[in-house]
Amino acid sequence: MDGRYNKATNSLFEIKRTITAPLDQVWKAWSERDQLTKWWGPKGCSLEVSLLEFRAGGFFHYAMRSGNAPATWGRFNYREIVPHERIVWLNSFANEKCGIARAPFSDLCPLEIENAVAFAEQEGTTRITLHADPFGASVEEVKYFAELCSSGSLEQGYGGTFDQLAAHLRRIASRS
């Protein structure tokens, strides 16, 4: 195996959701600063935007905060934006200056994850389809991401006990 795969036909990650709202509203939620921060990101963490340049080549740079814990920075680097149709971006951890950073918890997590989201309106509802794949990653990094995507298996990799910790943290996060 040379670690390459055909992501056009075989994404490592796919998630779909139909939202009961017109496409125009959904698009605004993905493209406008005050809206984006209200829904995107880890549960229980507030998102502070330091930069949002919603155009191809632009950045969305944000700090994730929970309680008194220090902020974890992240960024989107937009690659393609087709209004009301499609957004492609690279997601990664970042430093406070919007420089790219390794995942704070593992050197094996791909530096960048390419996300592609497509929207389709149907009778007042909007179908959202999102694909994600590691970008420019090594074989090991691809493997790590594949585990991260198959829900729960990463936790099992920690000896089966780590899922309890993860569940506990989610409860804490949902309280804050």
Added chain:
Amino acid sequence: MTSQAQLDHIFGALADATRRSILARLVQGEATVNELVEPFDLKQPTISKHLKVLERAGLVSRGRAAQSRPVRLNAEPLACAAQWIGSYRRLWEDSFDRLEALLGSKQPTPKKGKQNGRKV
């Protein structure tokens, strides 16, 4: 301690499988060092060393009163990072849940009909 230094401590602490297991054990409730030694095939000084790392990261605290100084989990510093450690799918499921709530897609509960509001 600067934020960055604290973050380094937190993730440094999490990089070790034994320490993650200790945290997982503490989810069930506080434990003495002896209780923590049991499930692991490790000597007490080794466990104590791991606990020091976890303590420095602010992830556990030790009781003062009892001689056994029970160890307690303090998981708040992990809340944001945990989402990533957990699952990429969950991150998106949770985000989509909030997107749905934001756009008011939950059908508004129909107001109780004023018309003929009498119930049998």
